[in-house]
Structures are given as structure tokens and as C-alpha cells.
Amino acid sequence: MTQSAKNMLVHRARFMELNGANITALAFSHVSKLDKRTPSDLRLALGRSNGDLEIWNPRNGWCQELVIQGGKDRTIEGLVWSNVPGESLRLFSIGGSTVVTEWDLKTGLALKNYDCNAGVIWSLALSSSQTKLAVGCDNGCVVVIDISGGSGVMEHEAVLQRQDSRVLSVSWKEDEFVIGGCADGRIRVWSASKNDEMRSRIIQTMKVDKSKKESTLVWSIIYLPKLNQIVSGDSTGSVKVWDLQYATLTQTFKTHEADVLCLTTDETNTKVFSAGVDRKIYQYTLSPVTSPKKSFKWAVASNRLLHSNDVRTMTSYQSKGADFLVSGGVEKNLIISSVSTFSDGNYTKISYAMPFHKNVLINKEQRLCIMWQHSTVKIWTIGGETNSDTNYRLVCKLSLKDEQNITTCALSPDGQVLVVARPNATKLFHLQPTNGKLKVTKLDNDFLLKTGTKHVRFSDNSHVIIVSAKNEVLLFDLEDDDADEKPTEIQLPELTENKSAAKLPHTTSINHLDVSGSFVVITRLCGAVDLINLIDNSVIPIARLMNLITAIHISKRDTVVLTTADNKILEFSIKETEEASIGTMSDWCKKNKDVLPKDFEHMKGKCLGIFSGSAADDRMWFWGFNYLATFDMSQDLPVNTRKRPKKHRIDGNTVTDGNNFIDAGEEDDDDDEEELADAQSFMRDRLTSDDTTNRTSKDGKAFFITEKYKSILMAEDLSDHEIIVVENPFASKTFSLAAFDLPKIIL
Incomplete structure (x- = not known):
């Protein structure tokens, strides 16, 4: 761990209540x-x-x-x-x-x-x-x-x-x-x-x-x-x-x-599973008998207590190698076990608070933390390095009288314009500081009121990039009176339709949007990555991946860094230079994408967010539901402790591999023994080299990871030496991410 990582101040925000649904x-x-x-x-x-x-x-x-x-x-x-x-x-x-x-x-x-x-x-x-x-x-x-x-x-x-x-x-x-x-x-x-x-x-x-x-x-x-x-x-x-x-x-x-x-x-109708209010799942098996009147009969084979509350629903799926028994209920978490090895097999528990789709954002310039759920938006102000009771304050609570829930929000860098989006309408609000609070005034925009929004980001205080419900990329100038009727629409490149896209058209939908200066990076569920230059509104394809992209970030290195569902890290250039053209893999990516540390690549949780370190170094931070990791992109990772990497085929801007499988790992259902703090606490902590949960690469510099943070909803940098980690103190302590051990499934 480098000196800059040792001295990084981490704010732990645990005051945000995230209520799941059955x-x-x-x-x-x-x-x-x-x-x-x-x-x-x-x-x-x-x-x-x-x-x-x-x-x-x-x-x-x-x-x-x-x-x-x-x-x-x-x-x-x-x-x-x-x-x-x-x-x-x-x-x-x-x-x-x-x-x-x-x-x-x-x-x-x-x-x-x-x-x-x-x-x-x-x-x-x-x-x-x-x-x-x-x-x-x-x-x-x-x-x-x-x-x-x-x-x-x-x-x-x-x-x-x-x-x-x-x-x-x-x-x-x-x-x-x-x-x-x-x-x-x-x-x-x-x-x-x-x-x-x-x-x-x-x-x-x-x-x-x-x-x-x-x-x-x-x-x-x-x-x-x-x-x-x-x-x-x-x-x-x-x-x-x-x-x-x-x-x-x-x-x-x-x-x-x-x-x-x-x-x-x-699939064979020789096993039946039942569940209900008593929380147990019972398995019944059809067994042959010697009686002349009957050739078979049902018998109770086993039962397991996988849920902590009522089981409301259950379904199964089997194919060559696939073996899923999925159940859920009042516990709110999705539990996945195995049909064939139900009695003694491993299982997965996926938390309802898993932030594949975020409901928290951080405004660094104004030091604000914004959270939305259902039809309510709450905004907190984040204090400095003092550890006083006034280090945080709830400065705004906005409740909408709409039937539909909020899909996403965005706040302008100066903290004055709030965008609140729903599936069929988008609203604008002006926030004005008044006596330590934020006074909310509704702004009129006829076009947005008729437009549903999936993703929204500000490029500056007046320009907004919106992805509509119909996957249109729209550019708005909020200071332009004509923008109400004439937003600029950006046409993304057409994608080659495959079998999955024909059966599930939503796989061509946009799932990530990031903005930095004049650059916008957009990804789609099928793995397509495109770059928009806001200066001339041109669109350049960056990559066509063969996996779901879980997080993207435009770094200070003039690159876009992304992670995939199999915990791979890729980095592509977004600026034309003498050494590389737009869409070219960075040198770090070429050398290190196949030799990522086992602690990261084999992490059972997905990477759900990325942010840059200080402007003085090349450090990148990656976070998932139960970990926070950082890579020094100026250093190569050690390779002597790794197994032989898988071979990848690089074809222009397309990165593919043969791993078209439904992956599975082993169960690790360790309880979180750390007591949850009071809901109104706001704590600070420092990453120290003697923390037993911290692990670094062999040279102690290129890679660092900690699992001390639990139920992370958002992590972001506040300044060159500050990070905020937003945790959900109400998530289940017994949460586990591991999947049961099954053969890989060939798609």
C-alpha cells in the first residue's frame, strides 16, 4: 500500500435507511x-x-x-x-x-x-x-x-x-x-x-x-x-x-x-419442493416400492431452513449442467440452491440491497450525499475532518406526489439543480441554501415532464445528458429557452442482432452512463461501449464485449475503465494520442488484464462502482457490495503467484473469450460480526497497514483490498485525501454472495 493510500481518510456514512420489499x-x-x-x-x-x-x-x-x-x-x-x-x-x-x-x-x-x-x-x-x-x-x-x-x-x-x-x-x-x-x-x-x-x-x-x-x-x-x-x-x-x-x-x-x-x-417430475410460512423448504422424492398395487410412492427426502421468514414463492430450472431452485419471500433476499443437491448442497443468498442499480449519488463540489427511494429524495451535507455530532446534517427532504417510483436522480455540480426521473416523466427543481437548509422550487420544462428517464448526468451546471425510457440519448441546455422543445438527440451505432437480442430486445438497452468534461461514455446490456464527444456530438464505438458490464468510469488518465460480470478490468483510451488511437487498450490493461490478483478476480461479489484517486497519482478505486479495492495503474501486477492466464482473442475493438458459462463458486456464509452503528452515526476511519482484513500485492504497492466495509451502497472520492463509503446498516448480517458448486453451463 502506498503512502497516499495509507493516509486516505474514509467517511463511513451509515445513516441511510434502505427498505427492501418482499x-x-x-x-x-x-x-x-x-x-x-x-x-x-x-x-x-x-x-x-x-x-x-x-x-x-x-x-x-x-x-x-x-x-x-x-x-x-x-x-x-x-x-x-x-x-x-x-x-x-x-x-x-x-x-x-x-x-x-x-x-x-x-x-x-x-x-x-x-x-x-x-x-x-x-x-x-x-x-x-x-x-x-x-x-x-x-x-x-x-x-x-x-x-x-x-x-x-x-x-x-x-x-x-x-x-x-x-x-x-x-x-x-x-x-x-x-x-x-x-x-x-x-x-x-x-x-x-x-x-x-x-x-x-x-x-x-x-x-x-x-x-x-x-x-x-x-x-x-x-x-x-x-x-x-x-x-x-x-x-x-x-x-x-x-x-x-x-x-x-x-x-x-x-x-x-x-x-x-x-x-x-x-424436470422429471420425480422431485417436489414445498415451502411456506414456517420458513422450511421440504423435498419429496418419488421412490419405487415392491407392493403389487403401486409401482412408486412419494416420500419426504429432506428439509432445509434457508430463509429467516415466510417463503412466498419458489421456482426451478434444469438443463445440461444448470440446476437452479430459486426461492424468496418476506426475508427480501433471493436464495438460490440446487434441485439435485438440495439436501446437502451449497446455496446463494443475494441481498435486496445489492446496488446493481444505484439510488445514492455524491456531489463532491458541494459535499452533498443524495439518496432516493420510492417517491422521496433526501439530501445530507457532509462535514469536514472533525469528528463532531454536527459533521453531517439532513438539509432537504423532497416527497413527490406521484404514483410511480423514482428511477434515478442527478444534481448539478454547483448543487442548485436537481433532476428527479421516473419511468414516464422527469422533473427539475432548484435548490437554494436558506438558514442551513435547502429551499426547493420546481422548475418548468414541458419536454421533460413528458419524457421518462432511465439515466441522467450533468456535464456542467447547465448541460444535462439524459437517456430516455426509449433509450434515446438527449442533450439539454437548461439555460436555452428553446431546449424545452428541441433537445439534441444523439444516434448510437446500430448493433448486430444475435439470438439473445432477438429473444430479449432489452439487451440493446443502455445500462451505464458516465460523463466527464466533453466526453460521455455509454454502455449497453449486450456489452457495447460507445464514446460521445459533446464538442461535435460525434459517436465512436470503443468496444464490443461478450459480457455484462457492471461498472464504468471516465478516469483522469483520459481513459474509460470498466469491469465485467466475471470481475475483469478493462481500460480503453478516449483521446487520440501519438501512442494510441481512440478505443485502444491501455498499456496497463494489455499487461495486467489476465493477471489480476486472486483476491479481486475470485471475489464472489461483482464490482459495482469505480472512481479515480487524486490527480497526483494513477490510483483507481473499485468497490462492490462487500469490499473496497484500489489498483495503482502506473505499476504492473506481480504474475509469479498466478495460474496460467486464459487466452483471449483480441479482434479490433472486440474482446471475447470462451467463458460463455453460468458461473458458480462455493458457499461462504460467514456472519458479519461487526456491530451495526446507530442509524444516526457518522463515523470516520482510516485504512491502516496493520488491519488484518487488508491485503496487498507482493510488493505492497500495486493492489490493495479490504472487506471491512459491509453492505456498501455507494463509494466515491470527496477530495484528494477523502473517500466516503455509504453503508446500509439495515441489511441482513447473514448475507452471503457465494454460489453453490455446480458444473459450468455451456450456453
């Missing part, structure tokens, strides 16, 4: 197929009780690609994907209303809202042909919706015979029958085939055990097509197996101590 729905985009390789467009959709919708990519240890913000009184209670060959993937959701919503992942807006006109929807299921939806309503109806018309098309097909109880769960048997679990303790089967004379009628009814105190609720239903069986979970804690052909009960398991809220099965 996980209420999970769905994989593809059906399990053990004889097929894992498709490159495999995604997991995650819904939360606050209406947020997240898209996760399991490649390279699970990365959050997209967050669609919810809003006031919104929730996601059910999710399904439609995956028809030759068409883009389609995502549908329900949530506390009579409406089924189809989402446009590219814009983050609803593509179509279809009102069933049959009561509040409680459950949602997709048919085997992927062309029909069944929704169970609280008035006892099941509505069948035809979605075969393509993207954005939902048409009414039928209303199945009504009965008197809420339909809490639904499942399909091919396209012929709808199976529903109801609030009166009954399982009903409706005919949904167009060619059946009994169409829309209830053809079978099965009754679960009756509770002494109240009606039994059949919370969950799944159909096992390879066995022609139904598995149900109810409010008595029972899991029951039914023979669909004869509508008879074959086995009962009273395993859970409370309501069974979710069920799932493996």
Missing part, C-alpha cells in the same frame, strides 16, 4: 430441458410487494440486468413468461387488481393492460402451448385469455364456470384443463378445450382436510404431466398428491407447521 413472484423464462444446453437468453423475473419488477441473468454468478420501478399501492403477485419459437420473450404479471399486464422490457413500461372484468386476480398460469393464460379471480371465476396474436395482444377466450370461492392458485394440464385451488378447501378442474362439449364446466372436484377454526385455503397447485398427478399445498400445512384421472387422493404429508404457500417440481 419477494412475491418468481418465474424462469424457459421450461426445463435436461437434454438441452442452457440457452443464452435464460432469465429470471422477480416481482416484489412494492411493484418492482427485476430481471436477473444467471450467467457469471447472477447479475441484475433490469429494474422496472413500481409505484404507490402497486404489487406483483404473479409472473409468467411466454416463450414461443421465433418470437421475442413476453412477460406477464398480476398484482392486486383486475388487470393482467404485459411488459415492454426495453422501455420499462407496460405494453398492454388487459382488464378481465371478473374481480381481483389472485393467480396466474400459462398453458403448455404458451399461447393461453388462465387467471383465477376472487369472485370464483377463471378467465382464459388468448395471447397467440403476438406481442401486446391479449384477447378474451372464455370465462369458466363460476363457483363461490376465490381461486387462489391455478395450473394447466396441457391446453385442455385448468386446475384451481380455492378458498373453500376444494380443488376444481375445468374443461378449457374448444372441442369439448363440457367446455368451461367444472368436471371434477376434490376436497382437502377441513380446518376446525376456519376454511382451508388451497394456496398452491402444480400439475405433474409425466405422472398425471396434482400436488396441492394448503393452509393446514398439508401437502397432498392427487390422481387426476380418478380425482382421488393418493398421499398426504403433514410436514409443515403452517400454510404451504408455494410448490415446484423438477
